[in-house]
Structure formats: structure tokens, C-alpha cells
Amino acid sequence: MGEEAVEFRVETKGCQQNAVVVGDKTYVFSRSDDDSKSSVTIKILDKQAQTWVVPTVLGKQPSLSKSMSAIPVNDEKILIVENGVPLIHSFWFLEIDTPFVKEQQKIKGVEVVVWSKGVVGVGQKPVVISGPSGVGKGTLIAKLMKDYPSKFGFSVSHTTRSPREKEIDGIHYHFTEQSKIEKDISEGKFLEFAHVHGNVYGTSIEAVESVTDEGKRCILDIDVQGARSVRASSLEAIFIFVCPPSFEELEKRLRARGTETEEQIQKRLRNARAELDQSNSPGLFDHLLVNDDLETCYENLKKLLSLDDDEGDSNELSIKEGNYSIVSKVNSKILLQSETNEAANGTASMYVIFPLFLYEGPAIG
Numbered sequence: 001m002g003e004e005a006v007e008f009r010v011e012t013k014g015c016q017q018n019a020v021v022v023g024d025k026t027y028v029f030s031r032s033d034d035d036s037k038s039s040v041t042i043k044i045l046d047k048q049a050q051t052w053v054v055p056t057v058l059g060k061q062p063s064l065s066k067s068m069s070a071i072p073v074n075d076e077k078i079l080i081v082e083n084g085v086p087l088i089h090s091f092w093f094l095e096i097d098t099p100f101v102k103e104q105q106k107i108k109g110v111e112v113v114v115w116s117k118g119v120v121g122v123g124q125k126p127v128v129i130s131g132p133s134g135v136g137k138g139t140l141i142a143k144l145m146k147d148y149p150s151k152f153g154f155s156v157s158h159t160t161r162s163p164r165e166k167e168i169d170g171i172h173y174h175f176t177e178q179s180k181i182e183k184d185i186s187e188g189k190f191l192e193f194a195h196v197h198g199n200v201y202g203t204s205i206e207a208v209e210s211v212t213d214e215g216k217r218c219i220l221d222i223d224v225q226g227a228r229s230v231r232a233s234s235l236e237a238i239f240i241f242v243c244p245p246s247f248e249e250l251e252k253r254l255r256a257r258g259t260e261t262e263e264q265i266q267k268r269l270r271n272a273r274a275e276l277d278q279s280n281s282p283g284l285f286d287h288l289l290v291n292d293d294l295e296t297c298y299e300n301l302k303k304l305l306s307l308d309d310d311e312g313d314s315n316e317l318s319i320k321e322g323n324y325s326i327v328s329k330v331n332s333k334i335l336l337q338s339e340t341n342e343a344a345n346g347t348a349s350m351y352v353i354f355p356l357f358l359y360e361g362p363a364i365g
């Protein structure tokens, strides 16, 4: 059975309030329009203790300059939808009792809440592709991006290694200094990072968000350590490991690519053995793909990603642009009503969304 939206909204002159009840606590969001830059304050009423608490707020905060509606997703987080802004920017989560919030509360000894950006879409789980150097990950990803440019977006990693001849900064990698990446990692800007073949590689939260903000499915080309970190994170993804048909063929491809010195090739081949061993770690990879014949492997990859050849590329968003408000919640699904369409057609368009994945925003509060 569905659950009615328990949020309520009060609008007084220059100030809008939303209140959401989760367990014994009522979370009150107040937005003041007094100055040109509106801001949201959060207060928590503890019904048992009959006390008000102003929590420490972490994470990148939404501006929430327009009216908003809110509903609890579960005991751990509240979904907030900002009306009248482009859809990709309108979904936010306030984490109130996730493992990250619990940990921060323990460290800080105060009530903590964390903002994180919501991403809309069904069946749009990011795709993590791993495999030894030279197996053909880049080749397969490039084919996918060429054939489906509006469906997929590449997560541009940061790396301390030097660019190869044809690599472009910001397209293939963000080439960076060791001290800079270390600073950014310590500030919580990275979803994952690892030391690979003697360099640091990492996926920034921004790299993934800039793809999902465009409504595209994110592809991550990361090593096995990175895949393990993403598995342990709150990002729900599909994990694919690409294997060579043989070790000899891997070596041949790596040499034929001609981008590494002999010493680097030797290091990559040594690491390849360890990566191939780890590909069998229970629960790590969802699919193993053998890249023998490139076209066959590409067709298998497309099958895994449910890409129908006849369909071609389409720029379909799972939800049309417009103004939305939350109607109700059924299990983990949120029912949204399009206000725009209702006004235009006299009929309301309803959409169901799943709170797909969350980032624990870097602690800046």
C-alpha cells in the first residue's frame, strides 16, 4: 500500500516552511526570501524531549531559491524537490541517519545532517569497467561513446601520470600534480582513488556528477582497487571486468599500442597478473567479458547494458522537464506530479522515480 506524503507546507510572507516527520523527529526547513540570496535553515524538533535542535549541516547545499516539497525516503534520508528549476538540478537528499551521518555525529558529538545531490533515472546505474592495461577498455568505451553519445558520458579521472601524445587534458584525464590530488582527496572531493602503475588515479565526485547532471549514464574506467572502493561506496553501479583471450595477446596489444616504455610495459604486465587474479574476488564483478574479437566483445557489452541495436541513440530522459511536486511514496518509489502538464493539458502527468544513488557530500560545514 502507498503512503501519503506526510510533508506539509506553510507559506507566510517572505518565508516558506516545510516540515517532515521521521520517527520521533520533525525536520523543519525554512527558506527566507528576505535578502536576494535565499537560504535554507534546518531545525529539528525532538518530540520525546520536546526540544529544538539546530544541526550541523554538511555537504554541498542546494540554494533552494524556489518553492520546494519534501518527503522521507526511509528512516535515513529525506527527498527534497525544488519546483521550477531544471529537473537535473531539482532533486536533493538530506541524509539524517545514514552510516555517514552516524559516524559524523560520533566524531562531532552534535546532531548532523548531510545534503547530497539526487540523480533521476531508472536503469541508469553507472558502469564500472576494469581490466588489465592493454586489454581494450578504452577502445570499447570509445565505441560506446561514439555510438551512443547522448546516452553515456565518461567520468574523466584525475591522474598524476604524464599525458600520452594524443591525450587531451580534461577529455581523457585531468592531468594533475601529486600535491594537488592529495589535497583534494583529503578534502573529500574524491569518490575513490588508487595508486596504479606508480601513479595516483582517482574519480572525483564532480566527474561523476557532471555526467549524471546531463542525464547521461556514467562510465568509469578504473582499476580493480578503484572498483572495490566504489563497491563499498553508496554509488550503485554495474561492475564489468574485461579479460584478454591470453596473456601473450595482452602483451602483444600493449606493445603494439606503442605508448609505454619497455620498463612501463613490464610493470603493467606484472600488475596484469594480479588484476586477473583479483577479477575472481567473490561479489566484486557482476560480469566478465573476454575481449578476443573486438566486434564480438562490443556486441556482448551492448547486450549487458541492454542496448538494442535497432533502437539507435536517443536523447530520451526518463522524466520530462517541468515543475514537479511530490505526491506520495510507495515502498522505495516516489510518485511525482507534473504541475506544468496539468496546467497545459488539464491532465496531471505522474511519474515514479527511485532515489537512485547518493553521494555523501564533502564535509564543508
Ligand SMILES: Nc1nc2c(ncn2[C@@H]2O[C@H](COP(=O)(O)OP(=O)(O)O)[C@@H](O)[C@H]2O)c(=O)[nH]1
Binding pocket: 129, 130, 131, 132, 133, 134, 138, 157, 158, 161, 192, 193, 194, 196, 197, 201, 202, 203, 221, 222, 223, 224, 225, 226, 227
Ligand atoms: N582507481 C582508479 N583507477 C583508474 C582511474 N582512472 C584510470 N584508472 C586505471 O588506471 C590504470 C592505468 O590507466 P592508464 O594510465 O590510462 O593506462 P591503460 O590502462 O594502459 O590505458 C587502468 O587500469 C585504469 O583503469 C581512476 O580514476 N581510479
Ligand SMILES: Nc1ncnc2c1ncn2[C@@H]1O[C@H](COP(=O)(O)OP(=O)(O)O)[C@@H](O)[C@H]1O
Binding pocket: 131, 132, 133, 134, 135, 136, 137, 138, 139, 140, 253, 254, 256, 257, 291, 292, 293, 294, 295, 297
Ligand atoms: N579485440 C582486440 N583485438 C585486437 N586489438 C585490440 C582489441 N581491443 C583493443 N585492441 C588494441 O589493443 C590496444 C590496447 O587497447 P586499449 O583500449 O588502449 O586498452 P586499455 O584501455 O584497456 O589499456 C590498442 O592499440 C587497441 O587498438
